[in-house]
Amino acid sequence: MVPRNPKLLIIDDCEIDDKSLYINLTEYWKKLIYKRVSSISEFLAALYDSSWDAIIAEYSLPQFDALNALDLLKRSGKEIPFFIYSKNTDENNALAAIRHGACDYLYKGCSFRLVFALERELKLIDLKRKQRQTESQFFHLAYYDELTGLPKYKLFCEKASEVLSNRSAQGKIAAVYSIKIDQLPTVGNSRGYNIADALIKQFVYRLSVHTGRNCLLTRLEGGRFTFLNGEVNTLDEVQIFASQILKLGSMPFMIENLEFYISLNIAITIYPDDGSDIEVLLTNSESTLAVNKGSWKNSYQFYTKEVSEISLRRTLLSASLRRALEKNEFVLYYQPIIDVKSGQITGVETLVRWDHPEFGLLQPDKFIPLADETSLIVEIGKWVLQEACKQARSWQDAGGEPISIAVNTSAIELGQSPYLNYITEVLKKERFDPALLELEITESVLMRDADTSIKVLRELKQMGIKIAIDNFGIGFTSLNCLKKYPIDILKMDRSLTNDMTTSADSLSIVNAIVGLAKNLGILVLAKGIETQEQLDLLTKMNCNKVQGFIFSEPVTSEKLLSFIKLRKTGTFT
Incomplete structure (x- = not known):
């Protein structure tokens, strides 16, 4: 949205010109926020101390000029429309300023043109801001889970691949934990899906305490999660962490003054023994969950070759089931x-x-x-x-x-x-x-x-x-x-x-x-x-x-x- 009362930073050493400009601009914007500087130090202080909607500069000052200011603005990384409003009518100077990044070069006395140029650039900046917000929202929806804010599968795999690559370079292991909340469908059906969602968010909050540079968490669907732990060095540490997850799940969840208890099933795969990349590790841990479905609760199981054989048999059965x-x-x-x-x-x-x-x-x-x-x-x-x-x-x-x-x-x-x-x-x-x-x-x-x-x-x-x-x-x-x-x-x-x-x-x-x-x-x-x-x-x-x-x-x-x-x-x- 274009500001009704823009904040303008003026670079000029002439008080008369400054007052004249202020009077002309306040005819259009009644409550203009306005500051004048005339040196490099004053400009830098103002630039970093506050946010500005636009900068208006005289082309040349005794100690400072507009091209210097443009250079400093670029270094700051801030995206602020920059206008030159000058008595200097040299066309070469105007061309140099535009090439240097100025939005426009206007002659003093043409304040109505300055207002028009300001309005144009402020609208353009607002449009770009909205476009960035939309792109950011689309990116977030595409790559992050709406309920929990966790990275979705694709982004998780990209980040996980980096973690596994680092662990491989160090000659160290990593562990993938496939986690399933057992009672979630029952909670949703009996108490409402808002309660189930609240339970998921609380559980994610507890798990998120353990995430970091080498530990990643994603929600696959419903009450199913995957946790990559790239900070374990031994199988004992892998099992200790699995026990910690079970403990996090065993504590009651308080939702709307009611206590809820859950049990977890956790399947574990070890990198690189059980898979050379994150997708293989995930497939094998999910197979372990599927093969052991209903046979164990509130415990963890490691992926084994037997699980692989059973999983293959399940795949063959699933294919032939359609023909049965x-x-x-x-x-x-x-x-x-x-x-x-x-x-x-x-x-x-x-x-x-x-x-x-x-x-x-x-x-x-x-x-x-x-x-x-x-x-x-x-x-x-x-x-x-x-x-x-x-x-x-x-x-x-x-x-x-x-x-x-x-x-x-x-x-x-x-x-x-x-x-x-x-x-x-x-x-x-x-x-x-x-x-x-x-x-x-x-x-x-x-x-x-x-x-x-x-x-x-x-x-x-x-x-x-x-x-x-x-x-x-x-x-x-x-x-x-x-x-x-x-x-x-x-x-x-x-x-x-x-x-x-x-x-x-x-x-x-x-x-x-x-x-x-x-x-x-x-x-x-x-x-x-x-x-x-x-x-x-x-x-x-x-x-x-x-x-x-x-x-x-x-x-x-x-x-x-x-x-x-x-x-x-x-x-x-």
Whole structure:
């Protein structure tokens, strides 16, 4: 913006000319800020003591001239419009001044032309300033994370390459830490993304204390960060720093008068052993996080050759996963669900396996995470639902009585608008009773978008479909929170029932869940039952249903059919 009252520095030794100029300029700018100097020392003092919008100079003074002033201005590095307003009418002097960097050369007495020239240059300076600001903003948006102010991936890699080059020249190591905040999605979904953003900023502030010339930090996405430490010299120091990061994360985060706790997963690669450049080091540390996903929390792991092999296998699986549906490589297994009182099969849980031509029969944990990452989980989910309904109908047609089938539902499926329509089409096509279909949803799916989840679940309930919470007890959902969800069944995670025969605390927790769920009108199913002692305890608690190896491992549809035909006897051996 062009200043309404510009600050002008005048170089002249004639008070009369000075006063005349001041009078003429104040007719245009009422509150002009104005200072006159007449020597080199006065000019330098004024130049560095204050900021000026323009400099107006007489061409030649006894001790000083405009060309000297222009030289001094250039050395200062300041960008200030410089005008010569002089009695000297020599055209050669005017040409020399312009070549030297003056904006204009004007003759004294033509104050209106000086005003015009000043206005022109001030507007030009303002335009350049705005352009620089815009360029700076674009640069910042392109190279820095908007939330945290950290350098983005490209800039981080450029700076990291310099650090690694210096470490290589010194014959020293460096460490790359890939850091993931585990609970961030849950915090965002349950408390709001403003809280999650505040948590990220606090975490970054704690980590930033350790950044410096040879230590860099970047945010990749969400709650994932990379820290390059170019100040470690031994593996012991690498591990000590990893422990320091874990300690920073273990301290509570105070946000809006609430305490939040997080756990961190950290994967570490060492330069130059695990990679010769930053991108290879990052790839290997990220592979370590991906390979160990869900198997460790609040700890750190080093990259190993085994991780590299597993990562390669994941890559191969991911590529062949896209062809698996077309080649009909997926198969369904079924684990019986038993009514505790009658001992009869009342339903089955549907479990998908991948009969891979090279790696053999793969369990879900080997490929479902990959399907989630590539969104193929939607197509696999559709196939599982249709095949399960078709199989259940065929059991009925073969003489078995109707039983329920439980099918897992992913967060991606639940969030898609065509999901309900697809279920309706499958039920109609396979002539399958909606009341016999149970959709299993994990706690994390519920917490991801509570409002959307409630809306979709209610619509499913209106169709007659039953809703089950799978692996209950390992997440953040409270029984009190479940009151707002249209839930029919709680499937207790095996981690709750494993220890109840040896731990009084575990037994009390299971007993409390069964009792409170019943008060809410929710059926309880205990998973992973392997011993008669566990079954006896659950029977005393009046737990509704159980499943586990004590009755049957997951079996093929052919083997399950013989079980279904024995339903009325309550015998399965």
